[in-house]
Amino acid sequence: MMNLLPLIVLMTSFLAAMVIFMLPEQEHRLRSLVNLGAAVLKIALILLLIQYVVAGFRPELRLEVLPGLSMILRADALAMLFAGLSSMLWLFTTLYAIGYLEGSPNRSRFFGFFSLCVASTMGISLAGNLFTFFIFYELLTLSTYPLIVHRGTPESLRAGRIYLAYTLSGGAVLLIGIVAIYALAGDIEFGDLQRVAEMAPDLHPLLHLVFALLILGLGVKAALVPLHGWLPIAMVAPAPVSALLHAVAVVKAGAFGIVRVVYDVYGIDYSWQQGLLTPLAIVASITILYGSLRALQQTDIKRRLAYSTVSQVSYIILGITLFGPLGTIGGLVHLLHQGLMKVTLFFCAGNYAETLGIHKINELDGVGTRMPLTSAAFTVGAFGMIGLPPVAGFISKWYLGTGALLAGMDWVVAVLVASSLLNAAYFLPLLYRIWFKPVPDSWPHEMITRYRDTAPLLLFPALATALLSIAAGLFAGLQISPVGWAELITLREYLP
Amino acid sequence: MSVLLDLLLLSSLWVFALLTLTALPLFRGVVFFILLGLMLALVWIRLDAPDIALAEAAIGAGITGVLLLDTLGHLHHRADQESSPIRLKSSRFWVALISSLSLAGLLLWALLDTPATPTMLAEQVARALPNSGVDHPITAVLLNFRSYDTLLEIGVLVVAILVGLTLADKDSAQLSLPKLPNPLLQACLALLVPLMLMVSSYLLWAGSKQPGGAFQAGAVLAATGILLHLSGFRLTLRTSERLMRAGLLLGFSVFLLVAASALIDGQPLLTYPDHLAGILILIIELALTLSIGLILLSLFTLPHFALPEQERPK
Amino acid sequence: MSSSAVIFSLAGIGLCAIGLFGFMLHTHLIRKLLAFNIMGSGVFLLLVGMAQRSGHTDPVPQALVLTGIVVAVSATALALYLIRRWLQLSGSTELPEDDRR
C-alpha cells in the first residue's frame, strides 16, 4: 500500500483531469468540486507520504517499459519538497482560477489540462530516474500548451508556438543527454552515485559533454539566459496559468531537473571535483543579473514579473553550485520560497487586471487605496523578492550568501548584493506608486465594483500565499518549515 | 538453323514491342501488341512451354487484346489526338532512355554472371509427380505443389471483377453496345460456339496429362462468351445477378472448401487425401474453368454498363 | 546449354528495357498499360529462360509464369476499368500533371 502511494498521488490529478474532460461544459459546480476535492485529497496524500519519508521509508513503484529500462515513481525527501510545494500551490491556484475564469468559455478544457499539468508536475517530482523524469517533463510541455493558447487570440497562438519551439527543442537536447548517459552508464536511478563516480577516467570528457547537454536541455524550461526567450512571451496566458508556469510547474521543473542532475545523477562531489559547477554558477549569475536588468526596462506589470522570474529561478541553480551544506539549503529552500512569493505576485497582478483593468506600471498609481488587501499581499511578495526580512526571500539569500563564502566563491556575494539592489530598483517604484501616489479620477477598465477590494475567490489565494511567505520566513527554525525540510534533505542525502 | 529462327523471333519481339509503344494512332499500337502476344506464344513453344503458349495466346493476346480494343472503341469518340511521344528535347525522353538502357545493362550483366545450372526443383517435381494425382508436371505444380499461389491468384482475379462491379454499380443505365447483326456471322457462330466449347472441354481434360488446364480452358470459354456477347446474346450479371455471382465465385469457393477440408483431418491447409488427389484436382479444375471463363467474360462485359453516351460530361 | 533459353532470356531483357522505357516515357494511360504488359512479358521470359539455360525443362517457373499471366490480365482489366471511368468523367486519357495541394 505504501509503495502504491506515489502512483495514487499521481493518479488523483490524472483522474481528475479525465473526469473534468468528460464533464459537460455547463457543469461548473461539479467541476469545481472535483478540482478542489482532488487538490485537497492530494495534499492529504502528500502529508501521509511525508510521514513515511520522515520515518525513513522510501515508497517506490517501478514498471519495466523497455528491456533494462524502468519507469520509477519514488518518494524521497527531495521529491517531497517539490511535491509538497506544488500540491499546496495547486490548491490555491485552482481556487484562484475558478474565480478568475468565472463566466468565461472553455472551462472544461482549461481545467482538464490544468489538472494534467499538475499531474505532470507530480510525476516530475516523484520520478526515480532520468527516463521517468523525461516522460513527465515532456508531458508537462504538452499539457501547458493548451493553457497558453487558451484564449485563441493571434498573440496567444503565437506565444504557444514560440513556447513549443523552445521547450520541444530543449526536450530533444535533453533526450540526447539522457540517451547518452544511459548508453554510458546504464539506467542510473536518482541517488545511485556510484555509476558515474566509478567511470573510467577516459570517459570523463564524454560525461562532461553529457552534463552540458542535460543542463542545456533543462535550461530552456529553467529559463537560463540565453534560453529564456519564451517566458516573457508566454505572459499572454491567463493569470492563473502564468502563476502556474512561473511558480509551480514549468520553470520549476527545469530548475528541479538541474537539482536532480547535479545531486542525484552526477553527485555533488563528482561535479565539484570535475569543475562542472563553476561554469553553471557563472551562467546562473549572468541570468540573475540579466533578468533583473531586463525587468527594470519593462513597463508591463506581468512582463516585469516574468523577467523577475528569470532572475529568481537562477538563485536555485546558483545555490546548488555552491559546494557545501549552506549553499545547498539556500538553493533548495528558494525552490519553495520563490514559488510562494511569485505566485502571490501573479495573483495580485491578475487581480489588478481583472478588477480595474490595470496592466501597465504607470496605471498602478494609488491602487493601494482602492485595493488595500491585494496591495498588501503584493507588497509582501515584493519585499520577499528583494530579500527583506521577515519574508521568506531573506532566508534564501542569507543561506546563499553564507554558503558562497564557505565555498570560497566570494564573487557570488557580490552578485547577490547587486541583484538585491536591482530587485529593489524594479519593485520599490511599484510600491511607491501603489501606496503613495494619489488615486486617479478613473481606472483603466473597472470590472468588479461589488466588492471593496476584489472578488473573494481572487483575494483569498493571494492573501493566503502572502501569509505563507511570511510564515516561512518567521518560522524558519521549525522542522516542518521549508528550511527545516531542506536541512533534512541536505543532511540525509548529500552530506552523510 | 534453330538459332537463326530464335534470333528472328527475338528481333520481331523487340520490333513489335517498340511499334506497340510508338505506332500512331493508338489503335495500331494495340494491334502490334496483339501480334507481339502471338509472337510470344511461338517463343514459349520454342522454350518448351506449350502451356504458357496456350495461355499467352488465349489470355495474354486474346483477352487482353479484346479488352484493349474494346476500350479503344470508347476512346474513338473522343477524337483522341496523340502526338508522337518521342521528343528528343524533352528530359522525360532522356530519363526514360537512360533508365531503360541501364536496366538492360544490369540485367545483361546478371545474366552473364550467372552459371547455367540445372535447377534442383525440376528434379524434385519429377520425383514427387507420382504422388501428385496428375501426370502433367505443370498442372501438378499449379494445383498441388504450389496450389496456394493459385488460390491467391484466383483471388486476384476475383478482386479485379469486384472492382469492376463496384464501378459499374455507380450507374445502372445500359450502354448501347456494338452489335454484329450480320446473318452470316450468326451462322458462323452457330458452328463456332459448339466447337469452342469442345475445345475448352478438351483443354480441361487434357490438363491432367499434357499441356492445357483450367486457365486455358477458361480463356476459350470466355472467348466463346465474348463472341456470343458481341453477336447480341447477353449473358451478364444483369440477367441473373445471384446466379452469375455464384458462377463467378464457384471456382474460388470450391478451391477454398477443398483447401479447408484438409483441416478436418488435422492436415496442413490444401493437403489432398492420397487417393483423392486426382479427383479433387479435377473437381477444382472444372469449377475453376467455369468461373475463370465467366470472370474473363465479365471483365469484358462489365464496363458496358456504365454511363450512357449522352450523359457523359465532357 | 540451350541456346534458345539464352536467346530468349536476352529477348526478355530487351522487352523489360523497352517496357520500362515506354512506361516512363508515355503519359497516355493506355500506352503506359501496354508498356507494363510488355515489361511483364519480358520478366516472364527471363524467369523461364534463365532457369532453363542448362537445357532442362523446369515446370516450376513455367507454372509461375502461368500464374503471372493471370495476375497481369487481372491488373490490366482493373486498370482499364479505372481508365475508362476516368475517361468518362474527365474526357482525358492522361492524369493531371501535378496533384500536390
Place this chain on the structure above:
Amino acid sequence: MMLNAPIPLLMITPLAAAVICMLLSERSRLLVSFAAVLIQLLASLSLLLLLLQQGPITHPLGSWEAPLGIALRADGLAVLFVLMTSVVAGIAALYAALYLTPGPLRAHFWPLFWFMWAALNGIWLAADIFNLYVGLELLSLAAVGLVAFSGSKEALVAAIRYLLAALLGSLAYLLGVALLYGAHGTLSLSDLSQQMQPGVASSIALAAMAMGLLLKSALFPLHTWLPPAHGGAMTPVSALLSALVIKASLYILLRLWIELRIHELAPDASQLLGWMGALAIAWGGWMALRQTLLKRVVAYSTVAQIGYIMLMFPLLRADNAEASTLALQGGVLMVLSHALAKAGMFLAAGNLILCTGRPELSALAGTSQYRPLSIFGFGLAGVSLMGLPPSGGFSAKWLLLQSALASAQWWWIPVMLLGGLLSAAYVFRVFHYSFKEAENSDTFHRPGVGLEICALALSAASILLGFIATWPLHLLTLPDILPLAVLPEGSLEQSLELLQTPTYETLHGTSEQQP
C-alpha cells in the same frame, strides 16, 4: 480443432468472408464480417499462445515441404504483425460499419476489405518469394479498389496513380525473383538465406526487389502516389492503407534484408536506405506543414514516418549484435506504434471532417472547444507520432537512439530528433487551427460516439504501447527467429515467464540508513 490450427484459419477466414460477403445481402455482410473479425482476433491470439509454447511454427501447405511446396511460417516478427493487423483492421472495420451509409457503397466495401486482410496475413506468414509476389498483387489490387470505390474524380486519379506505382513495383520485385531463381534455383526464403552468396546476379536481383518494394512503400522520392491515395480515400480506407498496407512492402524488405543478410553483404545499401529515410523525414514533414487539407497533412506525415522506419536499416550491423538487436526492436516498435497512431489519427481526422463538414484545416477553428473528444483522439495519436513520451513512438525512438550510439553512428541522432521536432510542428499546426476561435459555432455536427471511440481506442493503444513495449519486444528475441537476434537474456522460458507474471512489480520499501 480449428483454434489449434491458427495459421490456416488466418488465411481461410478472410478469404471465406470475402466470398460469403459477395454472395449475401448487404445486411448479412455486416454480420458475417463481425463474426470473421472475431475469429481473426481469436486466431491471432491462439497463434501467439502457440508460438510461446512451441517456438516458431512452420506450416507446409499441401503437406509439401519447401522448396517444392510453399511453407507458411510464424515467428515472433510475423506474429507481431498478425496481431497488429487484427487490432487495427478490426477497429477499422467497426469504424467502417458505422461510417459508411447503407447502400451499394458499403456493400462493396466488405469483400475488398476481406481480400485485403487475407493478403496482409498471407504476406506476414509467407516464406516464399514468389508467393510474396502474389500476395503483394492481391494486396495492391484490393487496396486500389478501396481507394477507387467512391468513384469520384479525385478518387480515380489517386487510384490510377497508385495502381501504376504498385504495378511497376510488383514487376520490379518479380524481376528480382526471376534473377534469384535463375541464380539459386529456389524460391524458399530459408533456402535462399542458406545459399546466399555475394554475387552480381544476387545483388542486382535484390536491388530490383528493393526498388520495387520501396516504390510500394512510398519512400522518398518514390512517394508521389501516396498523398493523393491515402489522403483522398474514404476515412476507414485511409487508415487501413497508411497503417497496414504500406507496412507489407516494408515488412518484406526487412525480411529480405535480415534473412538474406543484406545488412552484412552490402552495408552501403543500408546507409543509402537510411539517407533516403532522412530525406523522406525532411520532405514529408515539410510538405505536411504546407498542406491545406487535414487528411493530406496526415498522409504526408506517413511519408515522413516511413523515412523514420527506414532509419532502422543502417543500424542493423553485422559486426554489432547489440546495436542490431536494438535497431530491430526499435524499428519494429516504430512500425507497430505508427500503425496504431496513424490509424487513430486518420479516424480522428475523419471525425473532425464529419464535425466541420469541410476537409480544410482552416475549418477546424473552434473544434477544440466544441468537439474536444475528436481533437483529443487526434492529439493522443500525435503524441506517439512526434515521439514524445509516454508512447510507443517514444520507446521506439529511444531504442533507435540507443542503437545509433551503440553502433557509433552518431549522425542519425540529430536526424531522429529533428524529425521528431518536424512532426511536432505539423501536428501542432493542426492544434493551432483547432484552438482558434470559431466564427459560427452552431454549424458543428456530432459524429457518433462509436466513431469517436474507435479513433480514441487506436490512439490510446499507441500510447499504451509505450508502457507494455517489453511484451512485443520479447517476441522478437525468441530463439531461431532471425539470424542476427542475439539473446541477451530472452530465452524462451523467460519470455513465457514474462507473459505470465504481471509486470507491475511492487517492490518493498527499503528502509533508508539514518545518518
